[in-house]
Amino acid sequence: MNEKGTISVHTENIFPIIKKFLYSDQDIFLRELVANGVDAIQKLKKLGSMGLYEGSTDKLVVEVLLDETHKTITIKDDGLGMTADEIKQYINQIAFSGATEFVEKYKEQVEQHQLIGCFGLGFYSAFMVAKKVEIITKSYQAAAQAVHWSCDGSTDFELNPVEKNVIGTEIILHLSEDAEEFLKKERIQSILNKHCRFLPVEILFDGKVINNTTPLWIKIPADLKPEDYLTFYKELYPFAADPLFWVHLNIDYPFTLTGILYFPKAANYFEQKETIQLYARQVFITNDVKEVIPEFLRLLHGVIDSPDIPLNVSRNALQSDSNVKKINIYIAKKVAEKLETLFQQDRQAYEAKWNDISLFIKYGMMTDDKFDEKIREIVLLQNLSGHYYTIAAYKNKVSENQTDKEGNVVFLYTTDPQKQAVYIQSIQQKGYDVLVLNSQIDTNFINFGEFKFDKIKFKGVDTDTIGNLIEKEETVALELTEAEKEELKSIYEKTIDVAQTTWNVVAMLPEELPVTCITPEFSKRMERFTQESAPGNKPFRSIHLAINGNHLLAKKILYTTDKERQKELVTHSYQLALLAQGLLEGESLAAFIKSYMNQLLDK
Numbered sequence: 001m002n003e004k005g006t007i008s009v010h011t012e013n014i015f016p017i018i019k020k021f022l023y024s025d026q027d028i029f030l031r032e033l034v035a036n037g038v039d040a041i042q043k044l045k046k047l048g049s050m051g052l053y054e055g056s057t058d059k060l061v062v063e064v065l066l067d068e069t070h071k072t073i074t075i076k077d078d079g080l081g082m083t084a085d086e087i088k089q090y091i092n093q094i095a096f097s098g099a100t101e102f103v104e105k106y107k108e109q110v111e112q113h114q115l116i117g118c119f120g121l122g123f124y125s126a127f128m129v130a131k132k133v134e135i136i137t138k139s140y141q142a143a144a145q146a147v148h149w150s151c152d153g154s155t156d157f158e159l160n161p162v163e164k165n166v167i168g169t170e171i172i173l174h175l176s177e178d179a180e181e182f183l184k185k186e187r188i189q190s191i192l193n194k195h196c197r198f199l200p201v202e203i204l205f206d207g208k209v210i211n212n213t214t215p216l217w218i219k220i221p222a223d224l225k226p227e228d229y230l231t232f233y234k235e236l237y238p239f240a241a242d243p244l245f246w247v248h249l250n251i252d253y254p255f256t257l258t259g260i261l262y263f264p265k266a267a268n269y270f271e272q273k274e275t276i277q278l279y280a281r282q283v284f285i286t287n288d289v290k291e292v293i294p295e296f297l298r299l300l301h302g303v304i305d306s307p308d309i310p311l312n313v314s315r316n317a318l319q320s321d322s323n324v325k326k327i328n329i330y331i332a333k334k335v336a337e338k339l340e341t342l343f344q345q346d347r348q349a350y351e352a353k354w355n356d357i358s359l360f361i362k363y364g365m366m367t368d369d370k371f372d373e374k375i376r377e378i379v380l381l382q383n384l385s386g387h388y389y390t391i392a393a394y395k396n397k398v399s400e401n402q403t404d405k406e407g408n409v410v411f412l413y414t415t416d417p418q419k420q421a422v423y424i425q426s427i428q429q430k431g432y433d434v435l436v437l438n439s440q441i442d443t444n445f446i447n448f449g450e451f452k453f454d455k456i457k458f459k460g461v462d463t464d465t466i467g468n469l470i471e472k473e474e475t476v477a478l479e480l481t482e483a484e485k486e487e488l489k490s491i492y493e494k495t496i497d498v499a500q501t502t503w504n505v506v507a508m509l510p511e512e513l514p515v516t517c518i519t520p521e522f523s524k525r526m527e528r529f530t531q532e533s534a535p536g537n538k539p540f541r542s543i544h545l546a547i548n549g550n551h552l553l554a555k556k557i558l559y560t561t562d563k564e565r566q567k568e569l570v571t572h573s574y575q576l577a578l579l580a581q582g583l584l585e586g587e588s589l590a591a592f593i594k595s596y597m598n599q600l601l602d603k
């Protein structure tokens, strides 16, 4: 049977293209060859179960062996093996396994390394690391002659009979000089850990089984306890704090998908990138799942396993794949259902987790309309007393007191209860309620909410006078005459001669500050955006000041005969306004502290 021949590839240049993979992810050769061994074992088991193979199928394994002396890696399996004819058909004619067609079709993406799984080259990926490859194989078929195939990376091969007693296949890779790093035990161990950790057949390396053949996600959810999920989470992310809860995905129709998605503690969201792993039949494919699952769900952790995600297509094509679209919708729905159940069944536990999950939920609402629709009723807002309300419940709670003359219910919020305490106090005296919206995402969420929620407006507590925060029909009357008003304004203008500063005397509540900085809600939001995108970059802005005409200080300033005293009152009330906004700094702050100190000594 000794035979020499030419591998029938349609493109002579398939090997250089295979080699090109090497710069993106050379490691996948091992995954491909081990996965072929696993397939071969599963096929033999299937034959056994159908009565077509009588040998034992209990202890079939794939083994990876290193030989430093001969510079070889051998991948040996107890699978169904191949006859000479099968080698000719499956190995020699690459076209049969689709490799040529694949390379032709996706050459460009291959070159740009844009394929999702870099799948499809299978056996021939061995040539990414080997200058010569041998196959020694014996088919399960009765009286099959074992064969030896070898190929040195050109398109020529040799095929000869060989002595081999046991059924199965050995693939021997003679490493090329530039791939000798793969002789290191640690290197192979780490590739196996990454790609083969959950393969369904035992993989032996260095005398040990390296994989868990029945990972949690393929088990039946009803059989599992919370501890099982927590243990598996630790297996995936040894250094992360326990997750809050999880969703076990398990669907057979219209596509097959299993997986577990964990909701991590908020602090873990951005710590690690690419935290969801994608598998196809327990073979690790990638942890770059950008195109496969909705953007906001990428904050979650866990595993998704589906044979229905096309792997040898470009990433662009993947997004428009109909299965991928269905998978996206399914996962988002499952996640929303999990949250709803939690909300309905244990409101207290849901509230306790709110701070951790709110970022993720708000982000989801803003980026996915369907998710928003499902989840809007269970979004919570927290007020200063620490109570949680749904949006509808909160609207109901404050509408009587906080509806403006246009019929909008105004949600007053603080971004920093400590720093904005002065404003909060006067607002609470007026009987208004204040929400805390201080997370990273809230600036965007407020914009989103105003656009989407019916007749709701958001106003920051430090943006305006109380009368203007919620404009009502009835207004506060000004206690000053027109002449007093003009006089007061002019005193402030003359005393505080600062550029970009405008003054107005306003009828405010007596308990509000004597002078208040007015920064329209819109500018405040813009400021926060800038702060978030370029921290430390203080935007320059002109300052509008409202002088409280109804504050006791107004008349005191107007009617004091001591000019020095008047100047002091004006300056201090101005500085207090800046202080309340966190704007008093540098020289002004030093001057303020100094004059305050002097006053202490005077008294």
Ligand SMILES: Nc1ncnc2c1ncn2[C@@H]1O[C@H](COP(=O)(O)OP(=O)(O)OP(=O)(O)O)[C@@H](O)[C@H]1O
Pocket (backbone or CB within 6 Å): 032, 036, 037, 040, 077, 079, 080, 081, 082, 090, 091, 097, 119, 120, 121, 122, 123, 124, 169
């Ligand atoms: N270890 C093995 N034991 C038995 N048959 C094998 C083995 N390795 C490869 N084969 C045969 O050679 C064929 C081609 O293998 P190759 O890895 O190139 O492609 P594939 O496994 O069919 O698909 P993929 O491109 O997804 O890897 C296989 O379908 C299988 O029939």
